[in-house]
Amino acid sequence: MKKQINVVGAAFLENGKILATKRNDDRVLGTLWEFPGGKIEPGETPQQALKRELEEEFNDEIVVGPRVTATSSHEYDFGVVNLTVYYAQFQTHHFDLIAHSEVKWTTQTQLNDLQWADADQAAVAAITQANLSQVVFDEA
Numbered sequence: 284m285k286k287q288i289n290v291v292g293a294a295f296l297e298n299g300k301i302l303a304t305k306r307n308d309d310r311v312l313g314t315l316w317e318f319p320g321g322k323i324e325p326g327e328t329p330q331q332a333l334k335r336e337l338e339e340e341f342n343d344e345i346v347v348g349p350r351v352t353a354t355s356s357h358e359y360d361f362g363v364v365n366l367t368v369y370y371a372q373f374q375t376h377h378f379d380l381i382a383h384s385e386v387k388w389t390t391q392t393q394l395n396d397l398q399w400a401d402a403d404q405a406a407v408a409a410i411t412q413a414n415l416s417q418v419v420f421d422e423a
């Protein structure tokens with residue numbers, strides 16, 4: 284069986300726009316757009332993993348909101364990525380680009396103009412169809 288890689292991503296929502304990020308070129312899938320985040324480590328909840336990753340990648344504290352849609356799996360040559368995306372908001376605004384080469388705040392329709400990693404298709408489709416004004420952040 285191929286290696287299973289459990290990954291969590293953040294769909295940051297601000298003023299009706301969603302943050303799309305492009306990984307540094309030297310990383311796996313470096314030419315594609317993704318939701319910032321990374322692998323869930325043993326013993327972590329998805330929310331804890333997301334907070335840790337965003338501190339590592341942007342040096343920011345975040346609030347994790349509801350899940351965008353069900354976990355979706357995609358088989359790459361290096362393994363199977365099981366991706367879960369959550370809506371999120373920034374609590375701090377350092378926004379240091381430590382692991383990314385490009386970031387873009389996009390409207391729902393503009394999301395479809397970007398070339399996303401294969402595992403992201405379901406989340407992108409769900410966000411495109413969502414009523415973003417009804418996404419609630421309990422902790423915020």
Ligand SMILES: Nc1nc2c([nH]c(=O)n2[C@H]2C[C@H](O)[C@@H](COP(=O)(O)OP(=O)(O)OP(=O)(O)O)O2)c(=O)[nH]1
Pocket residue numbers: 288290291292310311312316317318319320321322364366400401402403
């Ligand atoms: N963060 C993130 N990763 C994604 C998305 N879509 C997708 O297929 N992936 C893949 C790329 C990677 O294989 C994996 C995430 O792992 P990661 O962000 O820790 O990337 P990495 O392999 O560079 O990390 P590392 O082993 O160097 O610590 O999931 C996405 O939207 N966000």
